Each structure stands twice: as C-alpha cells, then as structure tokens.
Amino acid sequence: MGMAVRRLEGGLIASAAGQDEFALEPISEQTFSHASSGIFIQFNNVVDGAVPGFSLFQGAGELGFVRDDGVQPR
Numbered sequence: 001m002g003m004a005v006r007r008l009e010g011g012l013i014a015s016a017a018g019q020d021e022f023a024l025e026p027i028s029e030q031t032f033s034h035a036s037s038g039i040f041i042q043f044n045n046v047v048d049g050a051v052p053g054f055s056l057f058q059g060a061g062e063l064g065f066v067r068d069d070g071v072q073p074r
Helices: none
Strands: 003-008 011-016 022-026 031-034 039-043 053-058 061-066
Antiparallel strands (some): 003 011, 031 039, 053 061
C-alpha cells in the first residue's frame, strides 16, 4: 500500500492509494492526526534535509512508510 502526504495551504493532506484525501491536524512538530478516523502519523527525524518516512497508527495497528518521491498524490 502506498500513501502520499503533501503540504496544502499551510497544512498537510494525506491519501492512501485509491482513497480520498484527508486533512491532518498537527499535534506536535512531528505528529499529526485525523481524529474522525482515529489515525495518527508520526514523521521520522529529518535526515539530510528530508523526512525519510513515517509511522501510521490506527487502533492497535502500526504501519511504517518509507519516503518515495515517485508516489503522486491522488
């Protein structure tokens, strides 16, 4: 499963492959949420000026994602 996260109008927008986009609300500098779906995203520490990946938490599950600049937002 791929997932795209991008900046839009001062915030972050995310979408999983084939799914609608959803706005992410900041909780901290590296953690964002989409409360109505119970999703939390924690970005990894910046390496060489870029975020190399993130973890997505929903319920008891955790999925890790690695940066792929070839993934296009929906």
